[in-house]
Amino acid sequence: MELKWSLKELYKSFESENFKNDLKACDTYIEDFNKWVDSTTKDYTNVLVKLEEYIKNISYRQNLFSKLFAFSQLTLSVETNNKNAL
Numbered sequence: 056m057e058l059k060w061s062l063k064e065l066y067k068s069f070e071s072e073n074f075k076n077d078l079k080a081c082d083t084y085i086e087d088f089n090k091w092v093d094s095t096t097k098d099y100t101n102v103l104v105k106l107e108e109y110i111k112n113i114s115y116r117q118n119l120f121s122k123l124f125a126f127s128q129l130t131l132s133v134e135t136n137n138k139n140a141l
Contacts, residue, residue, distance in 0.1 A: 066126050080119055084115070
């Protein structure tokens with residue numbers, strides 16, 4: 056039995072459409088989240104709704120960013136000179 060591990064379950068490569076789309080989604084998330092913060096923190100109305108939205112936003116961010124970060128870090132752990140991962 057060979058003990059090989061694969062990152063293809065995360066992304067096929069740094070050039071894959073899924074990776075590129077998730078990277079673009081990060082940029083979009085940051086822009087949208089900044090706008091959301093600006094509009095949400097103007098007053099204290101609907102605090103519970105705002106907190107629920109915040110939790111959803113942070114959960115989405117955590118899932119997206121963690122997947123990208125894991126792929127890069129795990130690639131670097133095997134290929135220390137991989138410029139794309141750096």
